[in-house]
Amino acid sequence: MNPFRQPPPALGHQYTDDRVLQAYLQRMLPEERQKALTPALMTLGEAAGGWLYDLQLKDYAAEPTLTRYSPWGERIDRIDVTRVWQEAEPLAATHGLVGRAYAADADAHARVEQMALAYLFIPSTDIFGCPLAMTDGAARALLASGNKALIDCAVPHLISRDPATFWTSGQWMTELPGGSDVSRTETVARQDADGTWRLYGRKWFTSAVTSQMALALARPEGNDDNSNGLALFYVELRDADGRLQGLTVNRLKEKLGTRKLPTAELTLDGLRATPVAGLTGGVRAIAPMLNITRTWNAVTAVALMRRGLALARDYASKRQAFGHPLAELPLHADTLAGLQATYEGAFHLTFRTVELLGAEEHGTAAVAPLLRLLTPLSKLTTARQGVAVASEIVEAFGGNGYVEDTGIPPLLRDMQVLSIWEGTTNVLSLDVLRALQHTNGLAPLQDELQRCRAAVTSPELTPCMEAATEAFAAAADWLAEAQQAGSGTLQAGARRFALTLGHALEAALLARHAQWRLDHDGDARAATAAQRLAAEGLNHLHRQRDRPATQALAMDTPLPHAATAEAMH
Secondary structure, three states: OOOOOOOOOOOOOOOOOOHHHHHHHHHHOOHHHHHHHHHHHHHHHHHHHOHHHHHHHHOOOOOOEEEEEOOOOOEEEEEEOOHHHHHHHHHHHHOOOOHHHHOOOOOOOHHHHHHHHHHHHHHHOOOOHHHHHHHHHHHHHHHHHOOHHHHHHHHHHHOOOOOOOOOOEEEEOOEOOEOOOHHHOOOEEEEOOOOOEEEEEEEEEEOOOOOOEEEEEEEEOOOOOOHHHOEEEEEEOEOOOOOEOOEEEEEEOOOOOOOOOOOEEEEEEEEEEEEOOOOOOHHHHHHHHHHHHHHHHHHHHHHHHHHHHHHHHHHHHHOEEOOEEHHHOHHHHHHHHHHHHHHHHHHHHHHHHHHHHHHHHOOOHHHHHHHHHHHHHHHHHHHHHHHHHHHHHHHHOHHHHHOHHHOOHHHHHHHHHHHOOOOOHHHHHHHHHHHHOOOOOOHHHHHHHHHHHHHOOOOOOHHHHHHHHHHHHHHHHHHHHHHHHOHHHHHHOHHHHHHHHHHHHHHHHHHHHHHHHHHHHOOOHHHHHHHHHHHOOOOHHHHHOOOOHHHHOOOOOOOOOOOOOHHHO
């Protein structure tokens, strides 16, 4: 008698198997653009479910290594990345995962095309999307600065599609005294007698020390001791011989997840630097970078959700329990259906943000208020959802989901960082409140909801829009009451307020897409997901009723200042 052997979950072609992405691109892109993009989608979709995924599984135990000294005692601080990362960088450059957004013929559709490819690429490349996000953000920040010398020097490398000339960039903000509160930055910029600027200090988290350049916050000597006294500096990490210059790598961080990403703690000791946009206002200068990286964060969240679901669905078709495949057991099928609905809502909120980003970059200024609100909302909402979905995915595999060499545990560990990177959920919730001061309040979101409502005509989708409208109205009512009550009440409820808005918009945007699917080809699967999402309950503010704001605090301490996260202006 042969012993039982459990077939492992397998991935198919990650583009042709993804009805959500295919239908979205069909709806959003002109036919000629779809045809032009298809070869890249097919290549990356095949790699993501084929050879690249196989390499990822075989290389599961590998992590980057730091070699501090050469065999003859020279301090070299060499970091060697994993095989997956070695394959990922040229693949990303060749397919323009940064460069597409900056091509000479790029238009408002370019961001959608770029992020569709990134969505396929990220799950099989062990978070190589992180350096790509910072590279994209650095290109945008340098272009926004107007610093022609730096633009000419660096941007052609950052957007290159030639692996031989492509650069990645770091983003050096976090220091030991403060993360989001960058006003506590201790890195000092000093000017030599010849006018050269040099940086001195310690950067606590730097996730791209293998990059060729970075944008770093530092305080020029003599500047005010607040966030406005910071300046943004451009640095190149290596000299002409490829050796690190003016910095040492203290260690690579031992992290819960993203363990393939070489996150380093650095000491800067005279690192040559160039001011990007003057000697003050560094937080404003880096803001364009942060807005780009937040969007990449949301794309990463939905990409990892989709990856987990693809594996769980395949496993459910193979794993037998109580005489049936898991997929035929009603409770297991219902669980996966709920996760699918969450993912689809997150997808459409994220890619709506991507659409607006492309539109604003190509001259549609009217979308700026809506983009200003959706950027933090999509990031914070999808990141929180991603953690919950990944946890359920691990559970869907039973004990095997808890075993490292199955490749399942990294989905949960890596997902957890997305609610921390580029501002925690609380930081971004406060940012939503600040954004309302510059966007005519909730009007841009109200208009977006109305556009969705006008597009939804099928009776089966009407309850979805009603649920979204009801949740949005509850958020608007709470906001009016909290503004009367004062800043403490506003801050204490900011997270529930922001999540209610995010989930309401997800339901509305998914319903709008589902209507298009019904009208276009009669496919009701998106409608089913929309109905399920609306039925889950979109209003997080119900937990706040009759709850004093001070109960949000664990101790009798002053409420935090509304501008705690100055980096997120």
